[in-house]
Amino acid sequence: MQKVILLSSFLLLGCAQNTPSHPPVGGFLSEKDLNTSKNRAKNLNETERGQIRYWIENQTEKFYPMNLNYWVNIENLQQNPKKNDGDDISYEYDIYDFDQAKLYEKPKRNINVRFGHFEELKAVEDVLRYLPTNSEATLLVPSVLAFGTYGDNEKIPNDMPLIIKIKVL
Template sequence: MKPVILLCLFALVGCIKHTPSYSPAGKSLSQEDLQTSRERTKMLNLLEKSQIEDWIKSQAENYEATSSNYWINVGNLHDRSRKTNGEIISYQYEIYDFDWVKLYDDPIKNINVTFGRFEELKPIEDALRYINKGEEVILLIPSALGYGAVGDGDRISTDMPLIIKLKVL
């Protein structure tokens, strides 16, 4: 009899409707909510910018701020020729936190992808348009240009700035 009762209890628990912990799609936010979100993002961006700039000062390597709001260890990146949509590229990258802890064991690799037809973090795609085959660069990416307020659901937490080692294959 006990196994039947336990089975019934498990079945009942499984039928409970769980309330989502996020805003349902299509729900409009009030102007106050939008303003609060803008202010939070603005303050977070300023804080992360300051933290990244302080981190850079403690490094032996030089990093240059880009107009796209990330940093790279290559000078005058945007003075180079820019790859256009339709060009094909192969690349890989590794993701680290700002303690240089690698977040994933294996690099993320994309072979023969076409500019304009693949989706990547904006700083990665921007840097790829300027770096050459065989070249490896380091990107410092604030959370707003990375995985933002949601993270990746695995090892990248919410509001986490990232270091990306990017190489064109």
């Protein structure tokens, strides 16, 4: 009889409705949910930065941290003149994972776009402001500055840090 009562208790507990971990679409996040999300993002960023630093240590090419929380293979890049909103730029870039597999066959290319008026990954926009015409750079970008929690719904999954090879045309 005790076994039946014990088994019944476990079944009732197993059937109990759990509180949702995410609010419904259009719902509001509680303070607890906001803190959970913030801590997850912070921990993920710290983990990825550690993984990227480890990857850098095993490369022959040197990479340098930028203020926006990514790395670039050009020392003192931020000492170059900075382009302003309203300036035009043409560029292209390829995206790789950290196994150095190219994720898209063709580079993403933008011709004569104006700073302050185009949507781009934050790290790409930041490095473009310092790169002179006909120059190239390699960026190491944590997922939070890339496609983040949702990926790009094509070839880049969620929370994936990227290598971006960019050229100013």
